[in-house]
Amino acid sequence: MKLFYKIFISTLVAFAIIVIFISYVIAKQQISDVEKNLIDEEQILGSFISKQVEVGYFESNWPFESLNKLSNHKGILFWWIVRDDGMIYLADDASFMGTYVKDYFPQIASISEKENVTLNRDQNYGIFFKILETGKRKWSFYLGFSLDPVSERKKQIVSLIAAISVSALTTFGLIVYFATKHFTKPINTLITGTKIVGTGDLTYRIKKESHDELGELANSFNKMTNDLQIITVSRDELLKEIRNRKRAEEEREQLILQLKKALADVKMLSGLLPICSSCKKIRDDHGYWNQVEVYISEHSEAEFTHGLCPDCLKKMYLELDKLKKEKLPDEKI
């Protein structure tokens, strides 16, 4: 796998893991705080209303207006004033009046604490419960509230953190990309340079773009290439010299061969030549009698041009005259 991708992916994944972990911790903490604030808020509200209910109990003057406002308060699911026998005496919704708490929340009906907040995160609600100060008869007050604010806040927090995480990851991804690209570029340049140099081009030099180790590496590479070039130039010259010499050698060899051949040809004309004493034909190595001029032409570089020597010329003309005279006078020659 390319170095670039190794660095990039490993860095990005490591960052993503850190981001997810930190996001989770922050989100959980935030949500926990929101939940705690909500519970505190409901507890204060519940306690406040409970006090009014206690007064109302003794004065037979229930705080309907406050309870009515409570019903309309955002996030409130229900309120109940419960008799000592567990019957719901007063409620925000009249349909519940006359029924029993144990039919809805058996676990709370058995709580002995004076004040308690129970959460049901699965069904997204909480219940504030308080035993009222109503003398011997233990009436109680129930306040059901929604955990929707926590859920909404949770979504807001998570959305915000997700958005920040995504932005951070994307930004970091781009930074890592460009950084990795920036840092691996010299290496790539080096690789390219090495390949080029490897093909034999020792004139190639890497541009030094930084003053760090990679810059040093570029310098070293260039120096190495330079040295190689020097060495290679000497070698080339040596090679050239060798080639020249080889060529000269070859030429010499060629000449030698030619000379040898010429010499061979020349030798072939030295020694005893069997010649006919009559016709002057020469017998070659194969036993054939060749005309002198043929034999010499074949065994030397000499060439013949035929002419008559004065003696032969004289002789030839005398013969010709004789011939003429022998011939009939009507034959023209």
Add this chain to the structure above:
Amino acid sequence: MTAKLIFKRKTIFFIAILITALAAGFSLFLFSQASGEKFKLTPQIRMEDAIGTKPGVKVGTGWSIKEKPEEAVKEAIEMAMEGKKDKIPDFAIIFASSGSDMKTILSQANKLFKNKTKIYGGTSDSRGVMTNKGFAKATEKGYEYATTEGKRSLAIMTVTSKYITFGVGSADFSDYPSAREASKTAVLNAIKSAGKSKNELPKAVLITPTLGTEEEVVEGIEMVVGKKTLILGGTAGGPSHAVFGENKVYTKGVSLAVIYTNLHIGWTYEGGFNVKEAVSGIVTKVEGQAIVEINNKPALNVYNEWLGGEIDRLFKKYKRTDLIRDLLILHPIYRKLTSPDGKTYFLFSHPWPKDDNLIERSVMTSTKIKVGEKIYLGQGTWEILINRIGSLPINAKLKGKIRPDTKPILGIGYICGGVMGIIPEAERLKLPFLINYTNNDAPFIAPFTWGEQGNFPGIGNKHGNLLTSFIIISDKR
């Protein structure tokens, strides 16, 4: 490297960033989705107490909101009688929301009771009627805004007892020279119906007159039973009023019942408003039930002044007299009545502008206030009023010297429709439970009336508005 390869690697790279980013976001998103189901509570079935506290006494209540009157009556009676069709009660109180087919209701009831039961009753306010079993809701709005189309309710109380003797009487005002005379005849008939002579005064007279002549009705009855005998009742609820007669329904008349018993009776007749004696005036001009002038000034002007200009301001903003009526319900006028023994009682009246456009500045009430009478401004909140209604049985017991924890045999209430109307609708539904608690879950019936009649000891029986009353019969003290 070819361009294609470069592009491929860059693509892979960007996909890697995207996947990592999405993975982070998605995991957080999943984390946020653990919110679970939505919370929902469903009310359980309410257990109802057995009725009757004494052998030889059987009291039942029933109600219905069925559209067809025959079915409604049948359902309510079956509920009251616990399905025992062969049992016929001695006495029945029937109240149906205004707009109901009263003739059919009466005839159906008589049919089911085989004409053996004495029936008393009439219309309740169009918005419903109440028993210990709940608020039988009818129309959404009241008064002239009541849309009675298809929305009815009725309630019934049946009594069978050898310890209580009931007599019923009624009269159509058109058959008599006056409402006074009609009522006098009606109560005499009722006493006769109870098998008593006119010298045998009943323990209480329950009345339901139609709107407009209540003072005369009370006077007529007092002519027979005297000022000391308790007359307790309420004007038939509207906007269309009717009362039951003997096999007849009267739109201008009275239906009444007399009670004879040796059992203990406790009752209360009260307003529940705060009384501001500092704000008062003298009625200087009237026209029937309309107060024209107070302190020689137009009545509505004076009233507006008492309320810091709120009447005109409210009307200017909304142009609605129903809002003004609601405002005045919480700021009623009252008269102070002092008994010979020095006790002061407050007789409330419900005022409202006579003119819907507030041009004519008279104030209507459904009580007869005379010139020269001093009127005061009262003040209340719906919270005060709902609590007051809830404490009616307790107050009735206290006045009857009956222990607060005693469970009565029965209770009958008359609650002003205006008071009921000012209580937020969701809170109205709680009224039966509030009464049940202080009434120890004993059976009761309570129509919503358009005027209330009751007794001020030492003074006599009066007619007023915005009042509530409750009577209980108990075998124990």
